[in-house]
Amino acid sequence: MQAGGIKLTLGVYIALFLTFLYAPLMVLAILSFQIGPEGGPQFPIIEWSTYWYQHLFGLTPPSRIAPLPIKEALFRSLTLAVMTMIVSTVLGVSSAQAFRKRFKGQNFVFYLIVLGMMVPGVLVGLGMALVSNELSVARHWWGTAFVLHVVYTFPFAFLVMLAIFNRFDQSVEEAAWSLGVSPAKTFRKVTFPLIFPGVLSAMLFAFTLSYDEFSRTLFASGRDLTLPLAIYGTFSVEVHPNVFAFGVLTTLFSFALLSVYAILMTLSMRRAKRIAIQEDA
Amino acid sequence: MSVSATTSETETMTEPVRKSSSKSVWLITPGVIWMLLFLVAPMLMMVYVSFWTQTTFAITPDLTTKSWVTFFTSETYLNSLWTTIRIWLIVLAATLVVGYPAALFVGLFVKNRTIQTALLVLCVIPFWTSFLIRVLAWRPMLGKEGAINLILMKLHIIQQPIEVLLFSELSVIIGMTQIYCVFMVGPIAFMMGRVDQSIIEAAQDLGAGFWRIFRTIILPLTMPGVVVGAIFVSVMVLGEFATAAALSGRKVNLLGNIIVTQVGSLKWAFAAVVGVVLTIVMGVVVAGLLRVVDLKKEL
Numbered sequence: 145m146q147a148g149g150i151k152l153t154l155g156v157y158i159a160l161f162l163t164f165l166y167a168p169l170m171v172l173a174i175l176s177f178q179i180g181p182e183g184g185p186q187f188p189i190i191e192w193s194t195y196w197y198q199h200l201f202g203l204t205p206p207s208r209i210a211p212l213p214i215k216e217a218l219f220r221s222l223t224l225a226v227m228t229m230i231v232s233t234v235l236g237v238s239s240a241q242a243f244r245k246r247f248k249g250q251n252f253v254f255y256l257i258v259l260g261m262m263v264p265g266v267l268v269g270l271g272m273a274l275v276s277n278e279l280s281v282a283r284h285w286w287g288t289a290f291v292l293h294v295v296y297t298f299p300f301a302f303l304v305m306l307a308i309f310n311r312f313d314q315s316v317e318e319a320a321w322s323l324g325v326s327p328a329k330t331f332r333k334v335t336f337p338l339i340f341p342g343v344l345s346a347m348l349f350a351f352t353l354s355y356d357e358f359s360r361t362l363f364a365s366g367r368d369l370t371l372p373l374a375i376y377g378t379f380s381v382e383v384h385p386n387v388f389a390f391g392v393l394t395t396l397f398s399f400a401l402l403s404v405y406a407i408l409m410t411l412s413m414r415r416a417k418r419i420a421i422q423e424d425a
Numbered sequence: 426m427s428v429s430a431t432t433s434e435t436e437t438m439t440e441p442v443r444k445s446s447s448k449s450v451w452l453i454t455p456g457v458i459w460m461l462l463f464l465v466a467p468m469l470m471m472v473y474v475s476f477w478t479q480t481t482f483a484i485t486p487d488l489t490t491k492s493w494v495t496f497f498t499s500e501t502y503l504n505s506l507w508t509t510i511r512i513w514l515i516v517l518a519a520t521l522v523v524g525y526p527a528a529l530f531v532g533l534f535v536k537n538r539t540i541q542t543a544l545l546v547l548c549v550i551p552f553w554t555s556f557l558i559r560v561l562a563w564r565p566m567l568g569k570e571g572a573i574n575l576i577l578m579k580l581h582i583i584q585q586p587i588e589v590l591l592f593s594e595l596s597v598i599i600g601m602t603q604i605y606c607v608f609m610v611g612p613i614a615f616m617m618g619r620v621d622q623s624i625i626e627a628a629q630d631l632g633a634g635f636w637r638i639f640r641t642i643i644l645p646l647t648m649p650g651v652v653v654g655a656i657f658v659s660v661m662v663l664g665e666f667a668t669a670a671a672l673s674g675r676k677v678n679l680l681g682n683i684i685v686t687q688v689g690s691l692k693w694a695f696a697a698v699v700g701v702v703l704t705i706v707m708g709v710v711v712a713g714l715l716r717v718v719d720l721k722k723e724l
Contacts, residue, residue: 245449274470
């Protein structure tokens with residue numbers, strides 16, 4: 145392209161763009177090390193300290209600033225995310241498996257599933273609250289909120305698996321069948337190892353989206369708070385740096401999760417490559 | 426992410442038709458039932474309840490259009506409808522303006538595969554971190570004693586802190602643009618990667634300048650990406666309430682915020698009306714965007 149100049153301009157632009165994406169989180173991280181309890185959520189940093197991190201874990205003497213209710217909320221959020229991950233991955237794999245053959249109403253089913261990720265949480269949440277009112281079903285994070293989390297994450301798992309099955313070489317399975325291996329065993333020994341990277345991605349999507357989800361949870365979860373709801377609760381009151389400290393920790397947790405995913409992905413890729421080499425030889 | 430999905434769907438459709446078996450019915454049924462029970466039924470319930478009678482503390486299933494009349498005669502509700510549409514349009518334009526050059530650079534100008542992947546990963550990582558924390562992170566940035574005002578004062582660009590930065594419509598727009606521009610960058614960068622380099626080279630050989638190439642080749646070829654990104658951003662911004670709750674200081678009331686307040690005061694029928702209005706707006710927007718480009722054909 146003519147355009148050393150344009151390339152340079154765009155290069156500078158992308159640097160600014162990344163700053164725009166990351167600067168708020170950086171500022172938040174810096175301010176989480178403000179001294180407490182008198183230091184506020186703004187500059188300048190009066191003195192560097194880990195007070196607000198200790199505050200999160202209840203290690204500081206009681207002060208006028210109430211601790212975030214994170215202990216039970218964390219347990220609920222993690223349980224909910226694991227439940228959602230398992231159910232939506234199973235649903236995603238089986239639905240995508242069904243899509244490998246054409247069936248009547250396939251287009252309708254496709255749009256029905258994808259709708260789950262498009263409809264805003266506030267709408268399904270409201271609808272679910274109305275339904276549970278009508279049926280006099282109590283709303284709980286492990287009940288009404290859980291089914292909505294699956295509605296949201298199942299489409300992601302489904303789409304990831306669709307993409308995987310699309311690139312899938314059917315002849316491997318057929319070879320197993322023709323050698324008399326049962327379909328169940330074929331799935332376990334042949335199909336599953338091949339689609340494993342997809343399953344891993346689907347699980348990552350489902351877990352993180354559920355762990356972070358709150359607009360669906362807001363109306364559908366009843367009295368017990370999940371982590372995002374606890375954070376949302378602080379929006380209406382004065383924000384203290386303890387929320388920032390929590391933000392840093394939860395971001396680190398997301399990064400840890402991504403790293404585990406990256407490592408598992410690399411390992412399974414390597415294994416696939418090794419098998420391919422063996423086959424060639 | 427979504428683009429590849431739609432692609433894979435079209436590819437599935439073009440596969441030779443195989444006989445449908447009872448096995449695939451069993452595989453698909455649980456998912457379909459789940460969606461019908463927990464997605465379609467709640468949405469229908471919302472439409473139904475919007476015609477119920479609202480009393481002070483409860484709703485009764487006597488059908489009436491009273492809540493609808495209230496919505497369309499109340500200045501508060503109509504204002505929030507306009508606010509929602511205005512903010513949606515501004516944020517949509519902003520994510521496009523901010524995101525397109527980034528996607529252009531990553532998708533077309535970076536030739537090194539590793540750097541390209543690294544840049545894309547950097548753009549996508551925020552998507553995996555907590556949404557609420559990212560919203561909240563704008564408070565110490567934009568506040569009166571926030572980072573931006575602090576830096577501008579240090580550089581002597583301004584004498585007084587700019588107060589309009591936080592707890593205003595502007596802060597909501599800035600926050601939403603940052604959070605949602607990822608969904609614009611992804612699909613556009615994906616389409617950039619599919620632009621055939623030889624077409625661009627041919628145009629260069631024929632003496633076309635960058636702007637000409639951009640206008641006649643790159644922009645039309647990446648339109649499907651723009652549309653997919655616009656659908657994502659639109660749906661998410663229209664259904665928003667948290668950013669407005671966190672950054673506007675109650676000055677910006679989107680339809681989503683109205684729903685939250687109404688539910689808070691047990692006005693279920695009103696909330697349902699607002700929900701249905703929001704659904705209709707969204708349906709119109711998505712249908713309109715799909716008109717711009719025939720996605721199935723383009724992908």
